[in-house]
Amino acid sequence: MISQELDLKILVTGANRGLGLGFVNYYLNKGCQVIACIRNIDKSLYLNSLFKLHKDNLQIEILDVSKETSLTHFSKKVESLKFDIVINNAGICIEQNLGSWSSNTFEDIFKTNTIGVALFSQIILPLIKPHGKLINISSGLGSIALNINPEIGLDAYAMSKAALNSFSRRLANKVQSKKIIVLALSPGWVKTDMGGEEATLTIDEAIFKLGIVIEKLTLKDNGKFLSENGEELPW
Numbered sequence: 001m002i003s004q005e006l007d008l009k010i011l012v013t014g015a016n017r018g019l020g021l022g023f024v025n026y027y028l029n030k031g032c033q034v035i036a037c038i039r040n041i042d043k044s045l046y047l048n049s050l051f052k053l054h055k056d057n058l059q060i061e062i063l064d065v066s067k068e069t070s071l072t073h074f075s076k077k078v079e080s081l082k083f084d085i086v087i088n089n090a091g092i093c094i095e096q097n098l099g100s101w102s103s104n105t106f107e108d109i110f111k112t113n114t115i116g117v118a119l120f121s122q123i124i125l126p127l128i129k130p131h132g133k134l135i136n137i138s139s140g141l142g143s144i145a146l147n148i149n150p151e152i153g154l155d156a157y158a159m160s161k162a163a164l165n166s167f168s169r170r171l172a173n174k175v176q177s178k179k180i181i182v183l184a185l186s187p188g189w190v191k192t193d194m195g196g197e198e199a200t201l202t203i204d205e206a207i208f209k210l211g212i213v214i215e216k217l218t219l220k221d222n223g224k225f226l227s228e229n230g231e232e233l234p235w
């Protein structure tokens, strides 16, 4: 059922499951045009069934944000489009305790969560309309000030999101004159493959909250780090 029609073009990365798929569903139900970016078509059964329901509004594109060849290929597919909202959602989280840290783990996490977001943003920024929004899905773990659960092995992940926050803040300044809003947005703790069953929010609950925050954003919010409730988080 379409609750409130929105005539917007939205792009979501990491769209085949979890929060990414939740965003796709949410915006399709609002009547938006959605470009869902996934890295493996064989792992997107649900997205394929959504496509049957929303043929005219859903476009599926292949994108692995950690691979420059994929980014280059993708940029050619979308170069003629203009977007209202782009959601940098793709992310990975690997838990590794002090004593078993490896450079591979740190590199893999940074390649997707930080470098991938920066390089993807570089491609997509010229395609965002004035007053459009670039949403970087961050995490409370990215807050150095909050320093959530330092005893657990989510160090590489937390560092990657802290770096993503820094990137968001810096990018926000660079795009100020273009009147684009760049934001670091924490989704809360959500029941996805990454968040696990213990998490406090269902995907639908989280996406509903995030959808409201995103809708209400104005140029005054450029460069902020917000929670799923729209509250400012400490860096």
Ligand SMILES: NC(=O)c1ccc[n+]([C@@H]2O[C@H](COP(=O)([O-])OP(=O)(O)OC[C@H]3O[C@@H](n4cnc5c(N)ncnc54)[C@H](OP(=O)(O)O)[C@@H]3O)[C@@H](O)[C@H]2O)c1
Residues within 6 Å of the ligand: 013, 014, 015, 016, 017, 018, 019, 020, 038, 039, 040, 043, 063, 064, 065, 066, 067, 088, 089, 090, 091, 092, 093, 112, 116, 137, 138, 139, 140, 186, 187, 188, 189, 190, 191, 192, 193, 194, 195, 196, 199
């Ligand atoms: N769930 C939480 O509690 C929570 C809390 C704070 C922040 N977050 C953030 O929210 C975002 C979504 O998380 P989630 O919970 O929905 O995680 P998820 O269920 O594990 O889904 C992650 C998504 O990212 C995609 N992805 C991973 N690496 C990618 C790459 N290199 N290129 C393109 N896509 C890639 C995955 O695709 P494949 O299916 O191909 O692997 C999948 O679609 C992430 O940025 C995460 O850090 C989540």
